Amino acid sequence: MPVSNLPSPRERGMTILISGERGAGKTTALLRVRAAALGAGLSAGGFLSVARFAGGEKVGIDVLDAATGALHPLAEVGEGGALRTGVYRFHPAGIAAGWRFAQDGQGADVFFADELGPLELERGEGWADVLPLIAARAFGVGFVVVRPSLLTVMRARLSLPDGTPIAIIERGAGDAVAETLAAWVARRDGG
Numbered sequence: 001m002p003v004s005n006l007p008s009p010r011e012r013g014m015t016i017l018i019s020g021e022r023g024a025g026k027t028t029a030l031l032r033v034r035a036a037a038l039g040a041g042l043s044a045g046g047f048l049s050v051a052r053f054a055g056g057e058k059v060g061i062d063v064l065d066a067a068t069g070a071l072h073p074l075a076e077v078g079e080g081g082a083l084r085t086g087v088y089r090f091h092p093a094g095i096a097a098g099w100r101f102a103q104d105g106q107g108a109d110v111f112f113a114d115e116l117g118p119l120e121l122e123r124g125e126g127w128a129d130v131l132p133l134i135a136a137r138a139f140g141v142g143f144v145v146v147r148p149s150l151l152t153v154m155r156a157r158l159s160l161p162d163g164t165p166i167a168i169i170e171r172g173a174g175d176a177v178a179e180t181l182a183a184w185v186a187r188r189d190g191g
Helices: 026-039 092-105 130-136 148-157 174-186
Strands: 014-019 044-054 057-065 071-077 088-090 110-113 141-145 166-168
Touching (some): 014 026, 014 148, 026 044, 026 110, 026 141, 044 092, 057 092, 071 092, 088 092, 092 110, 092 130, 110 130
Parallel strands (some): 014 141, 014 166, 044 110
Antiparallel strands (some): 044 057, 057 071, 071 088
């Protein structure tokens, strides 16, 4: 089952971990969850990391404000830059924008942190300062994206209990996970 342990949609302050390999559709699924939340009259906050393509190739990542839909450049494929991971060099202004989106949206009905990875959990860089915001659980529900290899580290860093809901998105199964989570979020009342 791709989504396990979803509690009552009325519970506040819960965190749901979203995981899957690169390109599995994690962000695409969460964009559908965001749309369902907004459609249900719930507030959204935090950030999503949206791929940017040119000529059918992924050339970068933009950070999306979950509250407003505004996009800011976050990373580019290429060499150079002080902050980098894998093939990406990150823009300090994009990191700062994501941080602002998280701060401004930490009390939202539905909060997104897409993605926290090696930069944050292993190097203490990037959006590492978002981890205490998530741990405070001021939101209704928080969706936190993390790679499968970092699930245990994330659970420890956020002091998440055993049984914390986890949605594993596998290639080709993103639509089913998105549908399950979007329907669950749409049943929330924001209270």
